[in-house]
Amino acid sequence: MATIKGRTSVANFTATLKAGDTAPDFELARHDSDDVWRLSEQRGKNVVLAFYPFAFTGT
Amino acid sequence: MNAQVVGISTDSKHANRAWAEKLGGISYPLLSDFYPHGAVAEAYGVLRPQGMAERALFIIDAAGIVRYIDVHELREAPDEDVLFEELAKLG
Numbered sequence: 001m002a003t004i005k006g007r008t009s010v011a012n013f014t015a016t017l018k019a020g021d022t023a024p025d026f027e028l029a030r031h032d033s034d035d036v037w038r039l040s041e042q043r044g045k046n047v048v049l050a051f052y053p054f055a056f057t058g059t
Numbered sequence: 060m061n062a063q064v065v066g067i068s069t070d071s072k073h074a075n076r077a078w079a080e081k082l083g084g085i086s087y088p089l090l091s092d093f094y095p096h097g098a099v100a101e102a103y104g105v106l107r108p109q110g111m112a113e114r115a116l117f118i119i120d121a122a123g124i125v126r127y128i129d130v131h132e133l134r135e136a137p138d139e140d141v142l143f144e145e146l147a148k149l150g
Contacts (some may be wrong), residue, residue: 011130014104014115019126023119024102028067028090031075037065037088040123046062046149047119048142051105051112054068 023047062146065090068112069097105130118145 012019027038039047064087068075075089092099092112100106105113118127127145 010132012128014113014128014130016102016104017117017125017128019128021125023117023123023125024099025123026099026102028092028099029072030065030088030090031072031079031085032088037090039119042063042119043123044121046121046146048062048064048146049103049117049119050064050066051100051103051115051117052066052068053107053111053114054070 061149062118063087067092067099069093069100069106069110116142118142118149120149 017023023039025038025040027036030037066075066085066087066089068089069092070078070089071093072091075091079085079089090099097106097110097112100112103115103117105115107113114131116127116129116131117125120126126149129141
């Protein structure tokens with residue numbers, strides 16, 4: 001992981017992924033339903049995954 | 060915006076639901092990467108040693124390919140303008 005400080009991105013890659021890679025599939029519990037949310041069920045749509053550290057700290 | 064947005068953290072579903080209620084509702088799903096703890100964040104390379112996720116955005120296209128990654132300082136919110144520009148490229 002790069003450690004460049006600043007307002008812009010720290011990095012445009014991670015330890016496991018870069019642009020062009022296949023997104024690892026997963027399913028997780030969602031807050032608003034008993035259904036799971038599965039990435040592979042979103043094919044045909046663009047998807048934004050927004051990872052954040054904790055609830056109550058902003059998106 | 061022509062995209063499905065989801066939020067992901069290592070919080071429990073209970074914590075995410077409480078947060079959404081405090082915000083007065085939220086228009087996209089909050090997903091709990093809670094058990095096994097942080098497994099999805101780890102697969103995406105954004106699990107911090109302390110057990111929480113980095114603040115990071117991934118844009119995935121309609122074919123399931125990662126098209127854009129943006130990892131931010133924990134204290135900073137990602138730049139939405141950049142996000143919208145990248146989404147516009149995908150159409």
